[in-house]
Amino acid sequence: MTLSNIPKHLAIILDGNGRWAKKLGQPRSFGHYMGGRNLFSVAKACKKWGIQKLSVYAFSTENWKRPEDEVHYLMTKPIEMYHENKHRIQEIDYKITFAGRRDRFSKELLDVIEDIEAKTKDYTGFELTICADYGAYDEIITAANRATQPLTPASLEKELMVKEPVDLLIRTSGEMRLSNFLLWQVAYAEFYFAKVHWPAFNEKQLIKALKSYQKRQRRFGGLSS
Numbered sequence: 001m002t003l004s005n006i007p008k009h010l011a012i013i014l015d016g017n018g019r020w021a022k023k024l025g026q027p028r029s030f031g032h033y034m035g036g037r038n039l040f041s042v043a044k045a046c047k048k049w050g051i052q053k054l055s056v057y058a059f060s061t062e063n064w065k066r067p068e069d070e071v072h073y074l075m076t077k078p079i080e081m082y083h084e085n086k087h088r089i090q091e092i093d094y095k096i097t098f099a100g101r102r103d104r105f106s107k108e109l110l111d112v113i114e115d116i117e118a119k120t121k122d123y124t125g126f127e128l129t130i131c132a133d134y135g136a137y138d139e140i141i142t143a144a145n146r147a148t149q150p151l152t153p154a155s156l157e158k159e160l161m162v163k164e165p166v167d168l169l170i171r172t173s174g175e176m177r178l179s180n181f182l183l184w185q186v187a188y189a190e191f192y193f194a195k196v197h198w199p200a201f202n203e204k205q206l207i208k209a210l211k212s213y214q215k216r217q218r219r220f221g222g223l224s225s
Helices: 017-023 028-048 068-091 107-120 136-146 153-157 203-214
Strands: 009-013 053-060 095-099 127-134 168-171 190-193
Touching: 017 028, 028 053, 028 068, 028 127, 028 203, 068 107, 095 107, 127 136, 136 153, 168 203, 190 203
Parallel strands: 009 053, 009 168, 053 127, 095 127, 168 190
Antiparallel strands: none
């Protein structure tokens, strides 16, 4: 595959962690753990292939409705993993940012988020944005309320949590819906639905999606020449 016509901004809905674990006879928490580990492998592959930004849907504003023990795991395991591996953060050579609400996270989780952002803020060339406690409805309403200028597409975009338009959106696990993810940003995105569950989505699967994208004609409402 050539590096021509690579999406600048790739978004992925990380779906299927629990189903992947169930197929292996493991608890859903194991799927979330392996899905989290897979994120950094895929981010590395995205950087390798020239993608400038990867935005992933890790936890939605609606995911609080999940069973209490699962939510507790998702809110505490990242803290544990970070403290076990924070000596390796210097190995990450790209910027990591977080998008979403922060008023419902524990202080311990907020400290981890802020530490990661601070330690990677000076990197350029590739950015991983982890969307956690994120919902597009919430993002758009919040942006509209913050806008101090007359509301236009440009003034609204200045207030969005994720400002860059998405070129390609991938959803894993065979589901074919957006689930309130980056609704404004994907207005002219190409979609790719992978059947594999997120923990099994690897560089080979990424390349298949990128090859599909390279065959698309993006006209943005106009006509191809």
